[in-house]
Every structure is written in structure tokens, then in C-alpha cells.
Amino acid sequence: MSADLAAAAKSASPPGDDKAAISVKDMRKSFGDHEVLKGISLEAHKGDVISILGSSGSGKSTFLRCINLLELPDSGEVRVDGELIRMKQGRDGRQMPADIRQVERVRANLAMVFQSFNLWSHMTVLENLVAAPTHVLKRPRAECLEQAEALLKRVGIWERRNYYPPHMSGGQQQRAAIARALAMNPKVMLFDEPTSALDPELVGEVLRVMRSLAEEGRTMLVVTHEMGFARDVSSQVMFLHKGEVDSLGEPKEMFARPPTQQFKQFIANFNK
Amino acid sequence: MDSNFYLSTIWSVLKALPLTLEIWLFGVAIGLVIASGLTWMRASGYKLGEYFARAYVFVFRGSPLLVQLYLIYFGLSQFDFVRHSPILWPILRDPMYCTILAMALNTAAYSSEIFRGALRAVPVGQIEAAKAFGMPTFTRFRLVTLPIALRLALPAYSTEIILMTKATALASMVTIMEMMGTAQKIQHDTFRPIEVLTCAGVIYLLLNLSIARLFAFVEYLLSPHLRPPPEQSQQIKPVPEVL
């Protein structure tokens, strides 16, 4: 798919006050005394690819994990396709999901790709791709298998469909994990440092797959250290510093003229 | 050497093997059910259930199985309500049922600790991935947590089950003529304990080795993901060495 098409796909979603694919408002989270997220907001429309950058400890992974409630945020709102995830006050005073069914339904729409792949090690690659669609989305198994094979061909590991994850390279596992996420037909894809656990020579194959997803107009939130991906592929870059949004903007602009001292230093450290 | 004596001893002891296996099988099976209950109590997050399970494990692991057996067989019949109960009395006056009960209660304590350890050892990432894909709790448990935990529990659990084979010998202390009881009787009648006990010992050893083999095979079946990938596996011997 060409870049023009991607741009066309993006412009197809009307700008402004429409329903955002995902919107987060004023999210806060502390671990003990340490405040990791100090009120972070974000809005992604259909087709947006938002790269979330920041040094380690900036809270970027926690932010992503708070969106699908793998971590429970202390406060803040998450809306997926306009639907608010309802929270209630738990017995210990912290907030918790009001309706776990709703959370499960929302999570199924927010397929996540993990840093350490987290493919289910006792299932073959094909079984990994079929498990959630059949059991969570209740789709017919034959249909899921067909789609799974097509996805595996697309990410280039169809030959390994009957392998168990420990028998594959990191790059292959991560491509399988991306295919597993795609098998859910998610509205938004969450990538949690998808290339950080890979040997340098395997990073390229995973980035190529992610780039092709961006080009076909997928909505993606990507926590990453890959400056090239952030600059060339994403539609927006969000830079977190000490639990706050330090800067946010168009990648070309951001990288050409860093708006803040922190971001300037951050990219300078990377270019060294 | 008097090979006829050996053969007839082995044959007599072997005739008691079905009884030994019966005690073993029922003890292990009932124990497994109780152990699952205890594990669930420990993991459920209910304080009361957790304390009960802890106390249970403490008591049954901390005292000898023989004491537990005597307490059930000789001790409980002290209660009038036990002797007059139409349900309890037929069970508690029968040495066979009492042995099975004592073994089940005992192995449940050890097994529940094994299962608890295995559940805790399931990698967090595997469960998180299931959560992130929207799997409800029970589906997550059935598809991800349980298969992984079972595989992790298997080696320790097979050891526990072999300990239970050995424990069946205690049935002879409450007049059951299983293999140990039979060997005891022959030894008394002939006053040739070394020969008789050696015969029984060989049978117990073979029994335990076969059980260990069986478990090794189950372990092999359950762990294709820990074996080398398909194209290499032809050169690997299928059953790993155990015991």
C-alpha cells in the first residue's frame, strides 16, 4: 500500500469533534509514593499512528498498560470508540472496573503486542492465533483458521505455523504476536516496546511489518525507542518526561525543531 | 538355592498387588480432589479459606501418616455419634476405607502445596497476554493458566505419587493383606525375612519404576514446546531418563 493511500485513509476520518478511536483524559497513577503518571491525556483518531517516546522511567509503558487496564490507573477516563470504561470505587479506596465484562469487551478491541512477545508457549503459532478469536469473539473455528493462515503469510512466517514459540527466533515470535493481535480485528493496536527485546539484526523484520500496518491505515499506539519509526512512520509523536506530556506534535516538525530542551537532549542522546 | 520358594513367594505377593493398587488409586484420586479444593481455597483470596488451607497443610505435613491412620481408624470410633451414624460408621470401622481416607487426606496436603507453587510459577506475561485479549477469568484459567501449571506441577506430583505407593504399605498395620501384609505373613510363617522381603522389595521397586516411566511419558506428551523443533526431533530419543 502506498503512502498516498494511507494519507487518503487518514483524511477519510473527519477531523475535529467526532468520536475518537481512543481517548484518554487526565490519567494518573502512583506506585506507593512514586507518582508515575501525572495527568496524561491523549486522543487518537482512526488511522492515527502515535509514537510514545521517553527515557526509561518516564512512565510510557505504564501509560499504555493503564489504557487496557493491565494496570489500574488511580484516576482518569478511557474511551474506546466513544465508549467510556466505567470505573467504581473499590473497597480499599482505589478505583476499579465497574463491569469486568465491559473491560473484557474493550480489551478485545485493543489488541496488545508485548515487549517479550508473551506468545502462549504451550500452543503452536496457529493455535495462538486462533485461541482468542474463537473463545473471546466466538467466531467459527474454520473461519479463524483461514484468517490465521492468511495473517501468518502476510507477516512471512506461514511455514512456521505448527511451531511452538520457543522454537522460533525473537523476530519471528514478535511477528507471530503481531499476527495474533491482528486476528482480533482490533480497533486500536497497542505496541509496548515491540523491538526492545530483540537482537539488533532482528529489529528490521518487525519494523517492516509495523510500517505496513501503518500504511494500511491501522490505528496504533506505539511505545518505542525506534527513532526512525517515530520520525518516518508515525502521524504524531508524544514525548513523556517524568510522568508528564513534555511535548506532542507532528514528527517531522518535532525532530527538525525540538520544542523543548528535554526532547532536544533526548534525541541528541540517541544520535550519539 | 531354593528357587521354588522365591517363585511361590513372589506369586503370593503379586496376588496382593491388585489390592495395593486399589488403595493407591483411590487414595491418590480422592487426594487429588481434596488437593484441588485446598489449592482453590489458598488462591481464592478469601481469608478464612486461606487460613483453613494453611492449617490443614501444617497439620497433615507435620505428623506421621501412621498417627493419622490410627487416629482415624482407632480414634474416631471413640465418638458415640460416629458409631451410631449410618453413614460414618460403615466407613470408619472398615480398615480399607480408613487407609484410603488417611492417604487421601495426607497426600492432599502435599499435593496442594505442589499445585500452589505451580500456579505461582506460571509466567505473568502469559496470563497478561490472555487478559489483554479480553479472555474472561475462567477461559483464561482453562486455556492458559491450567495447562501451563499442570505441566509445571507434573515432576513434583509424580514424586508425590511414588511416595503414596510406598505409603500403601501402612495398610498392613491395620490388618489389610495387601503386598506388605502378605509378605509379613509369609515371613512370620517361614522365618525367612530376608528372602521374603527381598521378593516384595523387587516388586515394589518395579511398580515404582513403572509409575515413574508412565509419568515421564505423560510429561513428554505434555511438553512438545520444550522439545527441539520438528525437523530435529527425529534424532532425539523420545522418553527421558527418570528415577
Add this chain to the structure above:
Amino acid sequence: MEFLNNLLDQLSTAYELLAAGWGVQLLWGISWTLAVTVVSMLIGATLGSLVAAAKLSSSGGLRFIGESYTTVFRGEPELLIIYLFYYGGTQVLTGVARSTGSIGPTDIVNMPSFLGGVLAVGIISGAYQAEVFRGSFLAIHRGELEAARAYGMSALMRFRLVIMPQVLRLAVPGLGNVWQLTIKDSALISVTGVAELMLSANKAARSTHHSLLFYALAGILYLVMTSISTPIFEKAERYTSRSFVRPK
């Protein structure tokens, strides 16, 4: 409530029975149980370290002997081993005495019950201790052994200065488990007539017809013995691994 009445009955008679001499019996039982356990552990430690060394040796024959030992004595019912040593011992002693003519052809020389019991339980304990020692040795960081060799230490020096202290440290938790196992196994040698706790409880239960009381008491006393040994072994673990604790 029949149950409650029964229980109260039992409790009120409990004191009388214990005061009438059964209490002292049980106390003697405890000391014999501890004696059996300690001696068995020592026998087991000696055999266990030899067997562990055999299992780790480069000689195939020794390894086979070591493997067989642990397989057999962990795979057989404890009761069978105890009978084998007690009655088997009697068979051997009697045979020897008869053939030397020191006793008549119908006389019997009994195996001393304490000796027979302690040998059996000690040998079983040895099989489990061998596994503990072997595991500890394998857990020693290979680099430390290489370093010892690189500094020109002799085999004996390496054993005394590097291997021994580390094996002991790593073995403490495992030995704690074996100790509890051995306490529980010691209950089985009541069949040979050693007046340890199980046999004392047995005698008391049979002659007073208060089985529940005495078996429950025995159970509690075993629990006390196994559970007070836990903090002792934890303390030992802290002591032997003091160089590994980060100073505060």
C-alpha cells in the same frame, strides 16, 4: 449434644490418665524419638555424603552404585526396610550364632530393636541426604572451583576451603526437610519395639481404651517436634550464609 459431652468426658479423664503415669511414658517416648532421629540423621549424613560423592564421581561403577542406592531406598516402603533390618538382622545373627554353636539349634538371637530401627531409618535418611548434598554441590558456582584450581590449590584444599563450606550452606534447607521426614519415619520403628513416641501412644491407647486422646496427643507432639525444628534450621541457614547477606 452427645459430641460435646463425649469431648468433655475425654478431657476430664485426660488429666487423670496423664497424671497416672502415661504422661511420663509419652515424655520418654519423645526423648526416644529424638534420639532415634538424631542417630539416624548422623548415620544418614555419613552414608549420604559417601553416596553423593559416588554419584558425582567419574567412575561409572561408583555412579551405578550411588544411583542404585538412592533409587532403592527412596523407592521402597519404609516399613519394608525396617522389617528387613530388624527381622533380617535377627535371621543373620541367629544363623551366625547357631553355626558357631554358641546357642542351641532352636534358640534365637534377636536384633537389638534400637540398632535395627536406627540403621533402617538412617539408611533411608541417607538416600534423601545424598540427593540434598549432590544438589548443593551442583549448585556451587563453577567459576569458584576453577578459581581454586587456578590458584594451585590441591584437591584436598579445594574440598576443605571451597567445596565443603558452600555445600553445607546450600544443603541446610534441604537437610531441614530430611530432618522432618526422618522424625516422621521414626514413628514406624515402633514395630520393632523401640519405646518411642508412637509405641508409647500405642500402649497407652490399648491399655486405657482412649485411642482418640493418645493418638491425638501423639499427633500434636509430632507437630510440635517438626515445627520447632523449622525456625532452628532457618537460623542455621542464616548463620551459614552470613557472607551472602548484604549489610544493612
